[in-house]
Amino acid sequence: MVVRQINAGFIPAFSYTTAVNLLTLPLACVEAIVFGILVYWIPGFEAQADRFFFFLLLLLSISSAMSQTFRTITYLAGNADVAQQMNMPFVMLFVVYGGFLIPRTSIQNWLIWAYYLSPFSWGTDSLAVNEFSRACTAR
DSSP: HHHHHHHTHHHHHHHHHHHHHHHHHHHHHHHHHHHHHTTTTTTTTTHHHHHHHHHHHHHHHHHHHHHHHEEEEEEEESHHHHHHHHHHHHHHHHTTTSSSSOGGGSOGGGGHHHHHHHHHHHHHHHHHHHOSSSSOOOO
């Protein structure tokens, strides 16, 4: 429905996606806060406020990036059923080459673009720097 309206010129694509992003941001914030509160202390992360809030910001940004990726695929597909089938290869690509299952040093040179394209690789690197850097600690 939205694709037809955008193609017909009823709604500019930029204003529609901006409105959808702003509309889903409060729900994404609530989801990130609830999930972050439940998950942050399970692996034994540092109990410091600045690191915890950066973790929440990281969760929110990865959630927003994946949401936008799926939304873009859905808009390009034009049909929800086709979009469901197109999303799975992207999820597999992002998860496998995100730096957690296959480390960056083990990825072939001709596939390194998948590592840098994945939001999970940026999240994994940011979480590692946030948690394991001594520069942030005031001891």
